[in-house]
Amino acid sequence: MSDPLKHECGIALLRLKKPLDFYLKKYGTAFYGLNKMYLLMEKQHNRGQDGAGLANIKLDMEPGERYISRVRSNGQKPIQEIFQNVNARFEEIEKENPALLKDLDYLKSNAGFTGEVFLGHLRYGTYGRNSIESCHPFLRQSNWMTRSLLVAGNFNLTNNDELFNMLLKIGQHPKEKSDTVTVLEKIGHFLDEENTSLYEKFKPLGYSNRDVYNTIADQINIEDILKRSSGDWDGGYVMAGMIGHGDAFVLRDPNGIRPAFWYEDDEVCVVTSERPVIQTAFNVSIEDIKEVKPGHALIIKKSGDVKEVEINPSTKVTQCSFERIYFSRPGDKDIYKERKELGRLMLPQLLKHIDNDVDNSVFSFIPNSAETSFYGLIKGLEDYQNEVKFDLLKEKGGNLSDEELKSILSRRTRIEKIAIKDTKLRTFITQDDGRDDLVEHVYDITYGTVNENKDNLVVIDDSIVRGTTLKKSILRILDRLNPKQIVVLSSAPQIRFPDCYGIDMAKMGDFIAFTATIELLKEQGKQNVIDEVYKKCKEQEGLPKEQIKNYVKELYAIYTDEEISNKVAELLKPEDNKSDVKIIFQSVENLKIACPNHTGDWYFTGNYPTPGGNKVVNKAFINYIEGSNERAY
Template identity: 60%
Template sequence: MSDQIKHECGFVLIRLRKPLEYYKEKYGTWKYGLHKLYLLMEKQHNRGQDGAGVASLKLDQKSGTKYLSRRRSNKSNPIQDVFQGINDSIAKVNGSNTDLINDPIWAKGNVPFCAELYLGHLRYGTFGRSSIDYVHPVMRENNWRSRNLVLAGNFNLTNVDEIFRNLEDLGQHPKDFTDTVTMLENLGHFLDEENQLLFRQYKNEGYSNREISHKIEDSLDVKQILERSSRKWDGGYVVAGMFGHGDAFVTRDPWGIRPASYYIDDEVVVVASERAVIQTAMNVAYRDVQELKPGYALVVKKNGEVSEELVRVPQERRSCSFERIYFSRGSDKDIYQERKMLGRLLAPILLKMVDYDLDKTVFSYIPNTAETAFYGMVGAIREECDKNKMEQIKQLGADITDQKLQDIIQKEPRIEKIAVKDVKMRTFIADDQSRDDLVAHVYDVTYGVVKNQEDTLVIIDDSIVRGTTLKKSILSILDRLHPKKIIIVSSAPQIRYPDCYGIDMAKLGDFCAFQAAIALLKERGMQQVIDEVYKKCKEQQNLPKEEIVNYVKEIYKPFTAQEVSDKIAEMLTPDNIDAEVAIVYQTIENLHIACPNDKGDWYFTGNYPTPGGNKVVNTSYINFIEGVNSRAY
């Protein structure tokens, strides 16, 4: 992606189902779970670079001994920093106890992070600040084990204000106004209630307080806690947690907006944001990794029993299509094929735009995430080329010769690596003042493969969101090759509406498609549309989120998608380049053909799966008109 859009969060939950001695005997170390945790987190490093954290929980520790450990980092390489810190803490205990440190029984009683239950997290902070306090896992501590709560997840709530007020109405005083703290305290409240309910029940039955603690741990209803706490959650979420006595869970929103997959065998339970990383880390087949169903929770009890429980009534599946286009790792079997299909479906319109003249067209991509779509696009173009070859051969009839046949067979689409990303240069682009000067050198080009003023360059990207890098860098760099025309292709449709479920796309004014539509309205004397939409948004500003309508759709209604694309091309074309510039976007229809099971398309259509989405787009438009430069939730 040429535009820098930050990723969603990622998580890992690991529960060892055997005693630690088992892993020492079979795998040579009690650190089996810790090693798998590191691998699973590294394989998901694409999902967040703002911070990383790990929490571990030891089962059945004696009173007076530490059973919860946590390590977090917001440094530049947070995963490495976290695990270096864990290794350092183990080394401190080691000292002269080299033999003992390898003994799983001794280590569990004396070594931090020698545990049966792990929760790891990779953070991109779409809400809150970059302080270490906001790095997951977060904890709510208590002297009763069953009241301890450790939480991490990939989530954004659109109605934090509503849940925050509910907590205040309960008499609480939350320490911060963020979705993380609000969710932690909200879930913690119902955990406390469940504990108190069971305490009263067992007290009435005549058990002692010491006996009651153990009985609560055995009978805590995780499903009920999640049902009650999540009733008001509006947003996309996968939330993972563990209670201090050993129960653990992962719960997913009822629309399936955010992803989660799991693998279970008799040794381990693994849950993570992405299926492919589980396949790799655990060396298991595609069929062995299951998707956590929308509205369900995977519950792992202290005794190791696992169940998938219905927590929220599943809604129409609206899983995030941007996961398929860009965010998830392309090594996933389905995602790889879907990205190729996105490229294939663009081929017909591109061939038409270059008038089927493959001799004067060079195809390439903007590294690196568009590479798979590029393969699909080129594959479809090759197929079209092969059809033309067959027709030409047929037309030769009896006049066929080896030379004529060779001339036909040798014709192939011209494929070159044109744009080369200078990774080292990116590290210097930090402050805003120098960014404009430096950004022009983020990419370099391959010289000598484009014929001056003859060839058309077709360059595919996975999405064009803001268009900043195109305007300030890429188009000018490509123009150094002196093509006659540059066609920039997006394998995603036009991004027209803000996201509020975990991706850093919260401001309408950032989107080149929105700016193009506004410009068209002004050029065509339709300022009243802009004003009317603002008025409608203001009128519903204080309505409950369930009653808010997305009137921002009216901004785009007067124009075809092609008109908006043409205006984007005009706006993003630098003044100092000679080549003609065109921009082609994927269609919504083709998106759904390529990704038939993941139809969360609110960025492109404005059809939000939750009521809070309409509230967010409403507020975002008001902010744009009023010049308020802040996110809308």
């Protein structure tokens, strides 16, 4: 994606199921769990670079001994900073006495992060402050182990205002209005109620206070707590948590919008946001890894027992297709295949726009995240070239000279590395003054790769949201090669609607497809259509989210995809570009073919899986018309 977006966060939960001396004897280190957490987080660093956090719980600690450790960072390299911070204590111990690094009793009593349950988080802040207080895991601490709670998630809730008001009604006074705090306090409230209920059940039976709380730790019903906490959440989420005595859980939204995968053997139970991470860290096959079912929770008891249970019934599974197009790393077997197919499926549209003139076309990709879809496009082109060769050979029969035969067989798709991103320059660009001039030079061009005024230059991007980098940088740079025309392919469809489940796409004016549609309507004297949609949206402002309809769809219904794409090209073409510019978007139909199991396409179609989505698009359009720069949720 040439315009970078902030998006889904990443989680990693690890439970060591054996006593710590098992890992010391088998793997030669007391830090087996900590080392695995570093791998699980580092291999997901693509999911969050605004901040990171790590927490650990030690099991069966005596009163007065610290059993929860937590460290967070919002620095430039948060993962490295976290583990440097953790390892600093072990370096002190090593200087004092190296043998203590294998003394498990000493480590559990004197050093943090030497417990059995780990929770890590990588943060992309979709909005709000990027302070250390915004980094997960969040901690709700108590003097009672079974009431202490840590939560970290990959989520956005559309009805945070409703949930906040519910907390007020039950007598709470949350310290802030963020959805993370709301979730933490909601779960915490029902965790407190569960503790109180169990205490009142067992205390009259003659148990001592300490025995009562040991019994609570065994009997606490995580399933019921999660059902009571999450029944009214509207949004996409994977919520992970640890309770002070050692229970842990990962809860997934009923629509399966946000991803979660897990693996269990007799040594560990692990949950992450991406599947290949587990494969890499634990060297296990893809068949051994399961996906947390939509609407279900994976519950890991202090005893080590693991179960997956339904929390909220799943009525319509709509897993996020952007995970497949862009966000997740392409190392996943299925994602790699799907991204290649997204590229291959663009071939018919492309051939139409270049009049099948493959011989006089050069193919490349921008940025690096589009590389996999580029491979699929090239595979399609190779198949096309073979068909052309076959037809030529069949047509000529045996009347070909050696030179003619060599000429036919030598037909190749022309692949070049056209643009290289200057990452150091990108990091340098922080000031508004002179920013445009610097942005134009974010990419270096490879000169001499295009026959001037003769070749089509075709580049594929994985998606186009705002188009800012295309207009201010990429198209200007490509134009220096003097191609006959520049064709930009987007392996994702036109992004027309805001997301409210994790991706930083909340304002209508940020979408070049929306801007193009509004421009078309105004140019063609159809301002009345815009006014009518605005009126319908305003009339819904006070309605419950369940009654709101997405009337913004009516703006797009007037035009074909190609008409909007042509207008997008017109808007993004720099004024001084000499080459003609065409932009081709993937069709929604092809997206469904390439990614059949991930049907979440609301940013393309406006078909939101939860009522809160319609509320968000309604508000986003009103904000746009009224000139408000506020987010819609």
